[in-house]
Amino acid sequence: MSEAAAAGNxxxxxxxxxxxxxxxxxxxxxxxxxxxxxxxxxCSAVVGHGEVVGVAGPTNAGKSTLPLLAAGFIPRVVxxxxxxxxxxxxxxxxxxxxxxxxxxxxxxxxxxxNQLSASKLTVREELAFGLENLxxxxxxxxxxxxxxxxxLRIEHLADRxxxxxxxxxQQRVAIASIVAMGTGVLVLDEPTAQLDPAGTxxxxxxLGELARSGTAILCAEHDPIVLGGTVRCLLLDGGRLVxxxxxxxxxxxxxxxxxxxxxxxxxxxxxxAGLPPALVFDEAAITVALRRGRAxxxxxATGATPTSPSPPGTGLTAAEWRPAADRPGPAVxxxxxVHRYPNGIEAVRGVDLSIRAGExxxxxxxxxxxxxxLIKHFNGLLRPTGGRVLLDGVDIxxxxxxxxxxxxGFVFQNPDDQLFERSVERELAFGPRNLRLGQAVATRNIxxxxxxxxxxxxxxxxxYDLNVSARKLVALGGVLAMDPSLLVLDEPTAGQxxxxxxxxxxxLAALAGAGRTIVAITHDMEFAARTFGRIIVMRGGxxxxxxxxxxxxAASGADLLASAGLEPPPAARIGxxxxxxxxxxxxxxxLSRLS
Amino acid sequence: MAAASGYYxxxxxxxxxxxxxxxxxxxxxxxxAAFLLPPISxxxxxxxxVVLAATCGLAGAVARTLRIPALLLISILLxxxxxxxxxxxxxxxxxxxxxxxxxxxxxxxxxxxxxVAFVASVLFLQTTLADDLLETLISRGVSYRIxxxxxxxxxxxxxxxxxxxxxLEAQQARGLAISGSFRVRLRALVPLIGPVLxxxxxxxxxxxxxxxxxxxxxxxxxTAYRRVADPPLDRVLRPLxxxxxxxxxxxxxxxxxRF
Numbered sequence: 015m016s017e018a019a020a021a022g023n024x025x026x027x028x029x030x031x032x033x034x035x036x037x038x039x040x041x042x043x044x045x046x047x048x049x050x051x052x053x054x055x056x057c058s059a060v061v062g063h064g065e066v067v068g069v070a071g072p073t074n075a076g077k078s079t080l081p082l083l084a085a086g087f088i089p090r091v092v093x094x095x096x097x098x099x100x101x102x103x104x105x106x107x108x109x110x111x112x113x114x115x116x117x118x119x120x121x122x123x124x125x126x127x128n129q130l131s132a133s134k135l136t137v138r139e140e141l142a143f144g145l146e147n148l149x150x151x152x153x154x155x156x157x158x159x160x161x162x163x164x165x166l167r168i169e170h171l172a173d174r175x176x177x178x179x180x181x182x183x184q185q186r187v188a189i190a191s192i193v194a195m196g197t198g199v200l201v202l203d204e205p206t207a208q209l210d211p212a213g214t215x216x217x218x219x220x221l222g223e224l225a226r227s228g229t230a231i232l233c234a235e236h237d238p239i240v241l242g243g244t245v246r247c248l249l250l251d252g253g254r255l256v257x258x259x260x261x262x263x264x265x266x267x268x269x270x271x272x273x274x275x276x277x278x279x280x281x282x283x284x285x286x287a288g289l290p291p292a293l294v295f296d297e298a299a300i301t302v303a304l305r306r307g308r309a310x311x312x313x314x315a316t317g318a319t320p321t322s323p324s325p326p327g328t329g330l331t332a333a334e335w336r337p338a339a340d341r342p343g344p345a346v347x348x349x350x351x352v353h354r355y356p357n358g359i360e361a362v363r364g365v366d367l368s369i370r371a372g373e374x375x376x377x378x379x380x381x382x383x384x385x386x387x388l389i390k391h392f393n394g395l396l397r398p399t400g401g402r403v404l405l406d407g408v409d410i411x412x413x414x415x416x417x418x419x420x421x422x423g424f425v426f427q428n429p430d431d432q433l434f435e436r437s438v439e440r441e442l443a444f445g446p447r448n449l450r451l452g453q454a455v456a457t458r459n460i461x462x463x464x465x466x467x468x469x470x471x472x473x474x475x476x477x478y479d480l481n482v483s484a485r486k487l488v489a490l491g492g493v494l495a496m497d498p499s500l501l502v503l504d505e506p507t508a509g510q511x512x513x514x515x516x517x518x519x520x521x522l523a524a525l526a527g528a529g530r531t532i533v534a535i536t537h538d539m540e541f542a543a544r545t546f547g548r549i550i551v552m553r554g555g556x557x558x559x560x561x562x563x564x565x566x567x568a569a570s571g572a573d574l575l576a577s578a579g580l581e582p583p584p585a586a587r588i589g590x591x592x593x594x595x596x597x598x599x600x601x602x603x604x605l606s607r608l609s
Numbered sequence: 610m611a612a613a614s615g616y617y618x619x620x621x622x623x624x625x626x627x628x629x630x631x632x633x634x635x636x637x638x639x640x641x642a643a644f645l646l647p648p649i650s651x652x653x654x655x656x657x658x659v660v661l662a663a664t665c666g667l668a669g670a671v672a673r674t675l676r677i678p679a680l681l682l683i684s685i686l687l688x689x690x691x692x693x694x695x696x697x698x699x700x701x702x703x704x705x706x707x708x709x710x711x712x713x714x715x716x717x718x719x720x721x722x723x724x725v726a727f728v729a730s731v732l733f734l735q736t737t738l739a740d741d742l743l744e745t746l747i748s749r750g751v752s753y754r755i756x757x758x759x760x761x762x763x764x765x766x767x768x769x770x771x772x773x774x775x776x777l778e779a780q781q782a783r784g785l786a787i788s789g790s791f792r793v794r795l796r797a798l799v800p801l802i803g804p805v806l807x808x809x810x811x812x813x814x815x816x817x818x819x820x821x822x823x824x825x826x827x828x829x830x831x832t833a834y835r836r837v838a839d840p841p842l843d844r845v846l847r848p849l850x851x852x853x854x855x856x857x858x859x860x861x862x863x864x865x866x867r868f
Contacts, residue, residue, distance in 0.1 A: 054734070081629070085822065087818065087821070091817070091818065091821055111818065111822070111827075112824065112826070112827035113827045113828050114717055115824075115827070116827035116828055117824055120678070120823070121818070121822045121824050122822070123815065123818060123819075126815060128812070128815040128818075128819060129819050130819065131819060131820060131823070131825075132764060132816060133738075133739045133740040133743060133760060133764070133821075134740060135738070139740070139834060139835060142835075143823055143825075143834075144824060145825040145832075145834070146826060146831055146832050147823055147824040147825050147828065147831055148824060148828060149828055149830040149831055149832050150832060151832060152832055152833065152834060155832075155834050188819075191823060192822060192823070195823065207674070211833055306702055325827055393782070395778050401720030414781075414782050414786070415778075415781040415782060416784050416785055416787070419781070419782055419783055419784035422782075423782075424779075424782040426775070426778075426779055426782075428775070430808045431772065431775035431776060431778075431779055431813060432775075432776070432779040433804065434779075434801065434804035436802070436803075443659035444780075444783055444785075445783035445784055446612045448783060448784030448786075449787050458703070459723045478807055478811075484704060492783060493783070496783065496784065560692065577853060
């Protein structure tokens with residue numbers, strides 16, 4: 015990330031800087047129709063050409079509203095009452111016609127596939143789409159596209175089909191297609207939310223490079239890799255701008271802890287090492303400082319460790335929620351599993367796995383490494399092309415999905431593929447009713463699941479009136495209410511803020527405590543390291559590593575992880591630099607071992 | 610994956626090479642004929658379509674898509690055959706119910722019309738790239754808004770299908786039995802309609818955002834990067850298709866000419 019940070023910092027010295035002031039937001043307020051509370055209150059910010067400015071904050075902080083407003087989408091595309099002003103290179107974009115904004119400011123959202131026009135057969139045509147809309151003569155298109163492909167170092171993608179690209183590649187193409195239009199101001203809303211660590215770094219580096227060539231960039235993000243590369247970071251909470259400062263300061267424990275938010279691991283370590291905010295995301299500097307300060311680290315560590323790993327304010331601990339009964343989960347055996355889709359793609363190419371009863375396992379790997387295909391065999395949603403799947407030693411080949419549902423709970427990645435009832439409560443009641451659990455048990459399960467997911471107050475709400483992170487919790491609740499002995503989850507923490515992640519972690523810990531078997535896919539290395547006793551790494555449809563987190567994230571395994579588009583969590587990275595073996599898995603462990 | 614190209618199957622058959630507008634006219638002609646001409650024309654139209662598909666090597670692909678409307682077609686046939694209002698000419702009895710000849714004829718007609726319209730549409734979608742259609746429509750002066758609606762409609766069906774599949778999976782994963790009797794299957798399908806449409810609306814909203822961000826429809830004088838072929842044959846075919854359409858309407862209004 016130091017690359018991205020450096021790019022952002024020396025941006026002013028870079029290439030041609032378009033005239034004007036970049037993006038200027040003046041005392042902006044936004045209220046959506048039908049909502050009592052405004053989404054954004056009196057927020058001001060300036061992003062100059064050559065700058066990457068980050069926007070951080072918990073769910074419902076206004077973090078998505080600010081980008082929509084800055085790009086002129088509010089109120090033109092998304093209806094809302096707006097106060098204040100937004101200027102792009104001196105031109106107001108609030109309430110102006112699309113023609114005034116086209117080619118001046120562009121926006122990129124979280125879901126990679128939805129950022130593309132969906133009708134183009136090659137990346138080249140995708141990039142041409144914006145140019146067509148601007149009415150650029152055809153003869154000028156190819157030279158401009160070639161130049162851009164070279165500048166963003168994505169020449170190799172030019173003739174690929176956009177929908178066959180990885181998520182990280184799709185996001186880079188989406189950003190390129192905005193930049194192709196000559197757009198001087200780029201706004202992004204959680205561009206890395208669905209990307210693996212490698213894809214996230216690609217985006218961080220790209221944003222730095224774009225800034226260096228003069229683009230003004232406003233990026234709402236949660237990932238410290240991206241936020242660390244910004245010149246300034248705005249922290250929003252409850253729709254208000256709390257602070258605008260260097261990312262190391264805006265994301266410092268002094269600011270975040272006061273609001274019940276967790277401090278990013280690197281920031282905590284840098285603070286413990288006594289580094290100034292400017293060096294907070296510099297891993298080499300943190301390592302040097304920690305090594306030098308080893309003698310005094312004990313004091314610093316205790317001073318900067320205000321909380322337990324789960325941030326305050328979640329209102330939930332593992333002890334508060336208990337599954338219906340201490341019931342042992344099944345053992346899972348996968349023998350020589352191969353899965354080939356009808357289109358000929360072989361997504362799983364020979365996997366042998368043995369998961370003990372009551373074990374908690376994380377599966378990590380790049381987008382497209384076969385993780386989802388693998389776990390869809392656990393409840394029969396997919397059937398093996400070759401090999402067998404056994405639960406407690408019994409082959410499940412002959413058992414239909416709905417029968418397996420009594421044992422195996424499956425939480426899908428996209429909640430919108432999973433929710434179909436008109437209220438949260440009905441959604442949670444769907445599974446227990448199918449399983450014929452009986453009224454008393456069902457009611458108890460539903461109430462417990464509502465409490466665990468924090469949705470008790472929303473039980474009568476239509477799931478589609480909730481935001482996407484809450485919808486994800488509804489989907490999880492719908493499965494918890496069935497009280498499964500084996501819980502299988504696909505990316506449970508994607509799109510959640512720290513509180514949501516802590517809540518999900520606590521629920522999984524409670525299930526594990528009751529002896530249930532848990533298997534989860536995740537892109538979040540810190541979550542994986544903290545929550546699971548065993549980690550399986552997949553690449554190209556095969557398992558390439560399998561062991562406890564200390565072994566998977568050890569310094570010796572870094573190359574193997576990198577080959578799968580992954581990297582150890584920050585505490586393990588710093589620990590490895592410090593020569594710790596086994597590596598620490600979180601900031602607390604690292605600091606306590608230093609002292 | 611299906612999202613990019615919908616039902617499009619890459620190929621170079623003579624139908625693939627036709628201009629999208631030519632194919633759109635042909636599709637319209639077939640649909641209008643199926644609904645306006647007397648039922649005796651239906652087998653002829655269907656045979657014509659089958660031959661057409663076969664010459665493009667798509668007969669199998671088209672046939673496979675027929676399972677999508679199969680449930681609807683069968684229920685139309687059955688409901689009419691048994692319960693056609695006012696029908697008296699009983700042919701056969703099943704339990705307390707009777708199949709009537711009027712009902713059977715009506716059911717066959719309705720189902721036949723739908724099959725012809727469906728097969729023609731599938732053939733159109735399988736040989737026409739959505740993007741080419743969009744480009745030709747815009748270059749012919751159709752408004753951005755309408756062109757986008759056409760594009761979205763073309764891409765909508767496979768996406769609805771994908772989403773319905775996902776939700777069906779999710780319901781099974783939560784214990785719903787969907788294999789089994791016809792009634793059980795139908796009961797599983799009905800509650801899907803709402804969430805599938807709602808989910809697609811969210812989807813469409815995000816796509817609209819993506820197009821909006823690239824200035825689609827923002828400025829007049831849009832240019833085109835991709836060139837859509839309009840071979841000389843198409844310029845001959847289009848007036849002929851229009852003539853045929855007039856002919857069909859005339860026959861529908863005044864009956865077949867007597868010699």
